[in-house]
Amino acid sequence: MDRRMFLRCLGCGAAVATASQTELVPEFLGGLQNACAFDFTKELSSVQARYYKKLEGGGIECTLCPRHCIVTDLERGYCGVRENRDDVYHTLVYGLPCALNIDPIEKKPLFHFYPGTTALSVATAGCNVNCKCCQNWEISQSRPEQTDNLDLSPKALVDICTHRNVPTIAYTYSEPVIFYEYMYDTAELGHKKAVKSVMITGGYIEQKPLADLMLQLDAIKVDLKAIREDYYRNFVGGKLKPVLDRLVQIKKAGMWLEIVYLVIPTLNDTEAEFKELAQWIKTNLGTDTPLHFSRFHPQYLLKNLPATPKKTLETAHAISRAEGLEFVYLGNVAGHPAESTYCPACGQVLIERRGYRIYQNNLKGNHCSKCGREIPGLF
Numbered sequence: 185m186d187r188r189m190f191l192r193c194l195g196c197g198a199a200v201a202t203a204s205q206t207e208l209v210p211e212f213l214g215g216l217q218n219a220c221a222f223d224f225t226k227e228l229s230s231v232q233a234r235y236y237k238k239l240e241g242g243g244i245e246c247t248l249c250p251r252h253c254i255v256t257d258l259e260r261g262y263c264g265v266r267e268n269r270d271d272v273y274h275t276l277v278y279g280l281p282c283a284l285n286i287d288p289i290e291k292k293p294l295f296h297f298y299p300g301t302t303a304l305s306v307a308t309a310g311c312n313v314n315c316k317c318c319q320n321w322e323i324s325q326s327r328p329e330q331t332d333n334l335d336l337s338p339k340a341l342v343d344i345c346t347h348r349n350v351p352t353i354a355y356t357y358s359e360p361v362i363f364y365e366y367m368y369d370t371a372e373l374g375h376k377k378a379v380k381s382v383m384i385t386g387g388y389i390e391q392k393p394l395a396d397l398m399l400q401l402d403a404i405k406v407d408l409k410a411i412r413e414d415y416y417r418n419f420v421g422g423k424l425k426p427v428l429d430r431l432v433q434i435k436k437a438g439m440w441l442e443i444v445y446l447v448i449p450t451l452n453d454t455e456a457e458f459k460e461l462a463q464w465i466k467t468n469l470g471t472d473t474p475l476h477f478s479r480f481h482p483q484y485l486l487k488n489l490p491a492t493p494k495k496t497l498e499t500a501h502a503i504s505r506a507e508g509l510e511f512v513y514l515g516n517v518a519g520h521p522a523e524s525t526y527c528p529a530c531g532q533v534l535i536e537r538r539g540y541r542i543y544q545n546n547l548k549g550n551h552c553s554k555c556g557r558e559i560p561g562l563f
């Protein structure tokens with residue numbers, strides 16, 4: 185083991201020290217308990233990060249996400265995929281995805297974005313929060329040394345899409361913000377080859393990097409995990425306010441936006457919260473913003489809770505519609521009528537879905553084929 189690898193090994197402890205500035209130490213340590221299984225011989229990338237500043241007296245401050253990690257030499261930020269080397273900050277996962285799959289766009293879910301098409305889904309290790317309900321914790325809470333990584337440049341990803349006729353790349357599964365540079369360059373190159381890009385994110389990113397990134401994206405889906413700060417503090421390890429600010433920023437930029445709210449029994453499932461959520465969306469984003477309520481299944485650190493009852497999801501749906509939201513969906517309840525899109529004016533089924541499959545499409549371009557009402561989205 186050379187000096188760099190030895191110090192990188194010590195960096196595990198250093199990263200925990202960074203995490204200790206938050207309230208997430210036990211969970212974070214949980215993710216590192218198998219630290220000896222790290223493969224330190226793996227080649228990681230050394231592309232310079234784009235959002236950080238050098239601090240007087242040494243060290244850097246990462247300005248990519250609201251966590252603003254302060255990182256000294258050979259330490260990593262909280263997300264575990266950014267490393268300070270002689271006060272130059274690096275991304276370690278550029279071109280090193282650990283998950284790659286072709287999915288229906290409905291699986292993201294994006295329901296108003298070229299329905300029935302596919303997306304090449306890409307993810308690297310790492311995440312800038314630690315949701316106790318994470319569906320992909322094996323990769324999101326891992327370091328890049330712990331995952332099996334492919335070696336795929338932005339060009340290689342775009343080439344896969346053009347050769348396989350996949351119209352879109354989705355940055356997804358873990359948190360794409362933490363592989364920002366890889367996502368940005370791929371999206372930029374994709375646009376030159378008519379390949380679209382969508383980000384599936386928790387929205388925990390600073391204003392400037394998001395503004396820059398949106399120039400290369402075609403749509404964003406944000407997981408809004410709750411409408412209360414205490415939930416973000418206790419079950420996400422982040423803050424709600426920056427996410428709400430980013431949602432408004434996305435909408436103001438004219439970017440196509442859909443929101444998913446995972447309904448977790450006893451944690452974020454009261455009628456008061458559903459009403460607050462719908463009213464916030466109506467006031468700040470508009471009634472034409474699609475809202476997906478998704479069913480929770482016990483996993484990761486919340487195996488003690490039951491799956492979301494269908495009735496709770498239907499209550500959330502009814503409250504949101506009563507508040508005036510026009511496109512409200514239920515997810516993870518295959519076969520439910522609320523998987524489909526209806527015209528808010530005449531009630532006709534516009535897109536009939538069951539699971540990720542589409543059975544009818546009654547849109548004429550962006551309009552209802554029956555009454556002519558314009559339907560928001562990219563169709």
Ligand code: SF4
Pocket residue numbers: 246247248249250251252253260261262263264266311312361362
């Ligand atoms: S992107 Fe990573 S290193 Fe940067 S502030 Fe967020 S968690 Fe910290």
